[in-house]
Amino acid sequence: MKTKSNIRVGISIGDMNGIGPEIILKSLQDSRVLELFTPVIFANSKMMSFFGNYFKIKLQFHGISKAEDAIDGKINVVNVWKENVKVNFGEEDKTIGGYAIKSLKAATQALIANDIDTLVTAPINKNSIQSDEFNFPGHTDFLAQELKGDSLMFMVSDHIKVGLLTDHVPVKDVSSKINEELINKKVNAIHESLKKDFRVREPKIAVLGVNPHSGDGGVIGKEDDEVIKPAVKKFVDNGKFVFGPYAADSFFGSKNNANFDAIIAAYHDQGLIPFKTLSFGNGVNFTAGLNRIRTSPDHGTAFDIAGKGTAESSSFTQAIFMSISIFRNRIEYLKLTENPL
Numbered sequence: 001m002k003t004k005s006n007i008r009v010g011i012s013i014g015d016m017n018g019i020g021p022e023i024i025l026k027s028l029q030d031s032r033v034l035e036l037f038t039p040v041i042f043a044n045s046k047m048m049s050f051f052g053n054y055f056k057i058k059l060q061f062h063g064i065s066k067a068e069d070a071i072d073g074k075i076n077v078v079n080v081w082k083e084n085v086k087v088n089f090g091e092e093d094k095t096i097g098g099y100a101i102k103s104l105k106a107a108t109q110a111l112i113a114n115d116i117d118t119l120v121t122a123p124i125n126k127n128s129i130q131s132d133e134f135n136f137p138g139h140t141d142f143l144a145q146e147l148k149g150d151s152l153m154f155m156v157s158d159h160i161k162v163g164l165l166t167d168h169v170p171v172k173d174v175s176s177k178i179n180e181e182l183i184n185k186k187v188n189a190i191h192e193s194l195k196k197d198f199r200v201r202e203p204k205i206a207v208l209g210v211n212p213h214s215g216d217g218g219v220i221g222k223e224d225d226e227v228i229k230p231a232v233k234k235f236v237d238n239g240k241f242v243f244g245p246y247a248a249d250s251f252f253g254s255k256n257n258a259n260f261d262a263i264i265a266a267y268h269d270q271g272l273i274p275f276k277t278l279s280f281g282n283g284v285n286f287t288a289g290l291n292r293i294r295t296s297p298d299h300g301t302a303f304d305i306a307g308k309g310t311a312e313s314s315s316f317t318q319a320i321f322m323s324i325s326i327f328r329n330r331i332e333y334l335k336l337t338e339n340p341l
Contacts, residue, residue, distance in 0.1 A: 006038040006072045007117045007324050010110055013043040013103040014122025015129075016087050017096050018301025019311035021051040024122060026313035027320060028075055029057050037324055040070045040116050042107040043099075045077040047085060055309055067115035080106045089307025097128025104139070108146050111292045118293040118323035122316070123301045137168040139296065140287050147290040152189040154262075154288040155272060155298065156322065157279035161198075161262040162271040163190045163288070174267040175210055175223050183207070183231040187242055189289035190262050196333045197288065197326045203261045206251070207232055207244030210266035214245045252278070281312055284319045286326070293326050295319040 014020030025048075028039055041048060045063035052059050062074040070076040080102050087096070104124070110116045121139050129136075136142040144151035153167045165186050166177045187205060194203035207228060211221035218225050228245045235242035246256065248265070252274040257263055265271025275283060276298060283298035297315035305311055 007327055008070055009037045009039055009320055009323060010107045010116030010119045011039060011041045012107040012121045015096055015100050015125045015301045017089055017091050017093055018123055018303055018306045020122030022055055022311045023313040023316040025052060025055055025057040027317040034073050038070055038072045040067050040076045042078045042080050042103040044079050044081055048077050067110035090303045092125055092128050094128050097125060100124045101129055101134045118327050120319050120323055121296040125301050143287055143294055147292050149290040150185050150189055151290055152186055152288040154286045155275045155283055156286050157283045160257055160275060160278055162275045163262060163264045164268060164271050165264060166267050178210060178223060178227060180231045186264060187235060193288035194261050197329055199329055200261050204241040206246055206260040206263045208248040208251060208265045209245035213247045281314050282318055283315060284322045293323050295323040
């Protein structure tokens with residue numbers, strides 16, 4: 001891990017028909033950022049110049065063949081492919097999806113090899129990326145396979161952090177997926193991440209119920225009483241500050257979330273609707289629980305505004321700087337725990 005030279009932030013290009021290229025450029029247009037980190041974009045330098053001209057964001061790109069050749073003080077672009085690619089903003093295109101995966105795979109290999117220190121992924125389209133060679137619902141599942149550890153989708157901002165027991169799972173399958181083993185894995189991943197990645201000494205975690213009103217004593221489903229409550233009690237018995245299940249409908253409206261360092265939702269929309277309502281534009285999707293650092297913005301490809309030059313880059317910028325913060329926090333945590341005596 002680097003301690004003196006600039007932190008190398010790898011950036012995968014995402015779906016080039018979406019807003020990914022635009023928000024990448026906007027996040028790098030202030031030259032002062034090059035004093036804080038070294039960007040390494042996985043795409044094609046000619047394509048990046050095309051996007052720069054199109055969006056009238058004049059940047060100089062340093063084309064390289066591999067990430068280890070990146071130079072501090074420059075916007076480095078690893079030429080993952082050489083051919084010209086036709087972009088049609090706003091359109092779903094399997095060919096463009098294939099280039100998004102080429103970028104992601106190259107960036108992931110560089111991350112594994114420590115040629116970059118963190119990875120920030122621009123949004124992909126979940127339909128256009130599907131192929132015989134890539135059959136994952138999104139970034140998180142692919143990275144969970146490629147990197148070591150148990151992955152967790154962890155949505156984070158300065159004032160709220162939300163993890164998920166189940167992420168890209170159909171609602172009809174949620175209850176059958178939730179069991180004590182899954183709860184233990186996800187709670188432990190969040191607990192460790194809060195300590196290691198966010199410098200929380202004694203994490204306090206809330207677990208939301210899977211059913212309305214947390215099942216109302218079994219009247220509206222038994223999962224909360226029979227699965228979640230016993231799992232939470234074991235954490236408490238082992239000295240961890242884990243509480244729940246809480247009724248999800250009133251938890252955020254009553255501002256109870258402010259009493260906890262993180263909240264674990266049972267399923268995707270239960271956690272992400274309140275998170276995005278409270279933090280949209282400033283939230284970051286962090287894949288916790290892995291041995292490498294990956295972040296992304298809290299939004300998708302936004303085909304409806306792609307190519308119009310109106311995309312807001314704040315979440316992508318936050319994703320870059322959060323990845324740097326987590327990288328530094330992990331170095332500090334390792335130093336503090338290497339030899340506690």
